[in-house]
Amino acid sequence: MSAFTALAMADFRERVRRPAYLVMLISAVCLGWLAVPPASTRWVVLDAGGARGLYTSGYVGLVTALTSALWLTLVGFYLVRDAVARDVRTGVGQLLAAGPLRTPVYLAGKFVSNLLVLGSMAGTMAVTALVLQLLRGESRAVDPLALLTPFVFLAVPMLAVTAAAALLFETTPVLRSGFGNVLWLFVWMAGAIGGQSASAPLGGIGVGQLAGTMPATADTFGLGLMYVDRPLRTFEWPGLPLDAGFVAERAAVTLIAVAVALLPALWFHRFDTAAATAAGIASTAGSAAARAAARSLPEPYTVYKGLPRTAAVAGPATGRLLAAEVRILLRGAPWWWWAGAALLGLAGLAAPPGPALALGWIWPVLLWSRLGTGRDAAAILAAYPAPRRRLLAEWAAGVLLAAATGALPAVRMLATGDGPGLAAWAAGALFVPALALALGTLTGAQRTFQAVYPALWYLVINDVAALDYMGALRSAGHPAGPPAPLVAAVALALFAVAFGVVRLRHARR
Template sequence: MVLGDLRERVRVPAYLVALLATVGLGYLAVPAVGSHWTVVDVAGYRGVYDSAYVGMVTALASALWLTLAGFYVVRNTVARDRWTGVGELLAATRLGTPGYLVAKFGGNVAVLVSMLGVVAATAVVMQLVRGEAPHVDPVALLTPYVVLALPLMVLTAAAAVLFEATPLLRGGVGNVVWSVVALALMIVGQSAQAPLGGLGVGNVAESFRDSLGAQGIDAAGGGFSLGLTYVDEPLRTFDWSGWTPTGDLVASRLLIVGIALALVLLPVLWFDRFDPARGTGAAKASTTPVPAPEPRAAAAGPAPRAWRGLPPTPAPGRAPRSAWGVFPRLVAGELRMLLSGLGRWWWGVAAAITVAALALPAASAPTVLLVAWIWPLLVWSRLGSRSRLLGLDDLLGSYPSPAGRFLAEWTAGVLLTAAAGAGPLLRMLAAGDSAGAAAWAAGAVFVPSLAFALGVVSRVGRPFQALYPLLWYLVVNGFAPLDFLGAARVDGQPAGPHPLWVAAVALGLLGAAGAVAAIRSRPHLPRGAARPA
């Protein structure tokens, strides 16, 4: 079962995308001489690119990224067994619930370890390409992967199983929760006082500082930085003799592995074992809609989907209307579907945010807008993927104007975004903040465009649920280059990109989504059938 899960996962696009991003981050961790971008900064220095240093920085970079992205690559293994009916077949065998959960955990670990292996191979290539220390020491290079990165991959794999086996966390809520957890681990885990040693960075940073001190380099005025950063001056080099993990660090890594195993077995207490009769109302409500199973093809081959080419049938006694003539009604229908299932509590929180925006001083409007534009996260993530998740692709494919349906769904997302941020907009307009209102307008187009594009391309909501909280977090922390809504201010004026640039990016995302949707909407004729003239 572990090997089957591994083979299944390495063939999906999400695996390749996450792997390429991880390899790219490993490349950035070993920047060229004179580069201003780096992943590890030791008080303005970096180690000579030998096996010990290259292995350390690439292991830290990959652990940091795969703790977040790897979760979304491996977290659908139990859900896939639900969709395909394999889970019910397994439940009828002698395989017990603990054995099933451990097998899924093993598959997750195998996938993440395979990605670490590719990054380790990339590290060897980068060491040889940089040419500062051509001798490759496999032990020195792989030790950071085993001691630092591997335990975090085990913990991530266990968390994916735990979330999938827990009704409240197996849907979009779980995706958002893990984004927050991973973000906290990235930040708090770098502290030397973090529980269980965090990421293990404190021990590594101490080793770096000892080497700098032994070479007469004063590092007291600088610190240790882990994460993609821009430095004004290229990093200077120092000789790092390597790293020997302390006993306390090794013990903390083993404890993390033990905690991961406990998390895997914890759902034995409530896992439904694919029995729908054991699902509670709350669990059913929290479950993300799953794709309808594809109909099996007949022995003679798939039948052509003739309905795609049929003209719309006008209602009796009425003149036929163009597809664009019913566009407003189509938008209204898309908006109703987008908002379906939202409880009164959801609307109550949205209303409270609007009231707070109108009641607070005008200077608080950008801050309230940040809150307003994180609240509909799970609703936005439905854009572009809802029809597939509900099994409606073929039905909606018969609509006479695919472009009209495409734009109607995007327009519904824009209307939702505008409604969620209406309070801050009114407050900015009342205060005469025209620059803030312009940034608001660009953001109101950008957010649904991002969600729509990711949904259309990936056909699931997980990429947006993972990416948008990170983007939002950067804006909250005043990272102006990515401020798409005008929250970062200098002298009261938005410090981020010009609204026209944000709108241009939004339209580019919409265009990319349109191109992908157009390719997928082409009718599929049986093999050997001639296309109409």
């Protein structure tokens, strides 16, 4: 077995042994169900002028492959964007650097491993589609070739692009940070929208090729999670036309993805001595930062030698505790972040309060993602005698950040007497940091919230009123979103989850 194959398969096998991989497969089953919903449903992912194909093997393969190309390129990026960082954490990278393995081979192995993980999710969706075809009962004639062809030509090229982009972001200094996680959402949005155009480079995601296979009356073509006014009428879909030009375009997309995956070999030198030295310097700097943070903590955090572990300095702890959590949350925010927040606030003056609030509450995503993930201060904070009070202070710091970045819309709603709008604002201000705190506490990783929250925000601004946690769609004539008390109750439930996890960890110490 070659070094390339051994690296790719070992990395893939290591990933599939994790409990998180099972969660990934379950999510793929859910995506498959969304792609092939019951005939009476009004939620669809493919709308050809008010029509859909009968649930034959070819059509269920088409809609699940397009769902893979659309949604796995978003969530899949965050799922596989940890291959190189994991080698750094475990020390495997340094062992590989000591051997004869060349950088292009290392990158190729990681790319193939990423693609295998994403491909296994797409394969799970294909199996789910076949099962749903039989359950829906519109056609029980199984054609494996017709089912899998859309996956080969529509899903695989886009998953290859995602696998390569995840590797590129991991190996590029600016993009490997939380900024890269947020940037990918906007890259994906541009690709998902522009890729559906018939004039998209190399056919985009392949939707343009489908125009000739749809009914002549289909004057519009929609791809994405959509709610329709009435169940779609049906037609017999003839299958995916595989002319030479289309096949060549899909092959070109895949080859470009391979080139993108190997491109970092120009600047990424794996884990050589210089990189290890830089990592050591960074680690030292991080430890110094942690010590500085410990010195800046107020007295309730300070544990004195000789006192019991649960002892702390007496005093008005609540205010100091909250102030400390605010400083920790905002620590290191660069000047451009504050300038961007101010500009978004001013830009929101020209929009209704709801859309203005949506603008204000996407900007702090990198700061909110810190909630619940502090590892450097964990040993210090563990000595604090009341985990509940400490966690409440951390949540309150996130709520204050939400209040600050959403202050102008709130003031405008207060000036116009918009009580329901203010209630939705308050519930959203509780919900967002509670979501960040729960995800951070459960996973210990900032990128979980950085992946989940932008996707939720994107669905809201794309008119999914059922998820409108902040009332952003109220002024646009949309159906009413969830009531503010329900959003607040969900926020409390998320906080309870975070508190339960922290309490359990505290009891084990």
